[in-house]
Amino acid sequence: MVTAVTACGGSNDHKPTAVTGTILQEAQSKGFNALAAAVEKAGLSNTLNNTSAQLTVFAPTDQAFNELATKLGLTNGTALVNALTSQQLQSILTYHVLGSKKTAADLIAGGSSQATQYVYNSTNATLKLTTTSGVKITDAILTDAMVTTADVAASNGVIHVVDKVLVPPGVLNIVQTAQANPIFSSLVNAVVATNLQGTLSGAGPFTVFAPTNTAFAAAPTGLSTAQLTTVLTYHVLAGQVLSNGIPFGTKINTVATGKTITINSTNPPSITDSTVVAAKIVAVDVRASNGVIHVIDKVLIPTLP
Structure with a gap:
């Protein structure tokens, strides 16, 4: 299973190269434009650039932002980031962050629930994980995201690419x-x-x-x-x-x-x-x-x- 999930990111036959970019830098370099814009507006750039931290980030693609925008009656991910307040974006983004570095293998071994950095009603909100076939994440509004590329390394943690923006409790009406x-x-x-x-x-x-x-x-x-x-x-x-x-x-x-x-x-x-x-x-x-x-x-x- 670990092999299957890790393989989502492509071949592992080549020798690994040194990773110097932080989570935010790696996301920016790999074209996660809507995510990067949301991070900046939410005031979380320092958090994801913190070289003293070791974090896990579930990173939605630009297409994932576009799809949520369309469902909410907006034109695209840029419009979504513009429409949401900085506090809403901070809540959504911290719901995509785990407080420690967890590879795909760690997620599979870690059980059906993971505590995020988003605090709701004085408690860290959780994500439900199903790992019988890849890694599926169920959010607070009962929708599912799949990890499409796992174990994207960064100097201060790891990125797992997901195909949907995860929606936390208490943010959307x-x-x-x-x-x-x-x-x-x-x-x-x-x-x-x-x-x-x-x-x-x-x-x-x-x-x-x-x-x-x-x-x-x-x-x-x-x-x-x-x-x-x-x-x-x-x-x-x-x-x-x-x-x-x-x-x-x-x-x-x-x-x-x-x-x-x-x-x-x-x-x-x-x-x-x-x-x-x-x-x-x-x-x-x-x-x-x-x-x-x-x-x-x-x-x-x-x-x-």
Whole structure:
């Protein structure tokens, strides 16, 4: 496995050359332009040039920055870096950094979780790693990145090239979080169609039960805009309700006026709506900057006029 992952970077038949560049210098020399621009705006140049440190950086390609930008409605990675604040960029970038040097072999031997340098709620946020076939990284919004080139040496650590920008908890708002995860594209389309994106991008906080694309494919069609608005707001609670604070077995008011749901303490937990089929909660506590998302496998249907 170590051989397979390391080989992503090309042939190892040639003799290694001396490495003198820091992580940032190596990234710049290898054409990671969006990453370098983000590092500069975030004020992290000194960190990645620190010759006293030994760090691990998961480095997204320019294409990875472009893809996230497109999902968020921006033209390219440059526009993304310009649109995000320096604090947002610092949060995103430190989520790509481990506090010690870890080669591909170290990652494979290190278990399913790695603590990053991004601190959220007084704790170092973690990345989930799967190493059964290469190195796959799952971020806080449940999207996956692959290490495409491992063990790019630097004088102050190591770079692993990844094909996606990793999104940390608590940085993007609820709408942006849904936009950044392709499994919610139907939900995003419905939110835009009903002009709810402004509300769900607001201060909140909100709790959103987010149906997947598969759930939307099985949902009723032909609803009017007013009916669809009622359906969508039926998935939203005013205030943030994390999984450890769900009031099971009681009727919970939704943002849809006069409409309630009941969350059942089944395994997995499920939500009773106006139909006979409950929606299963398949993932919890996807943290956005203005609330939390819980993923469900069915569109919740209220009683409609």
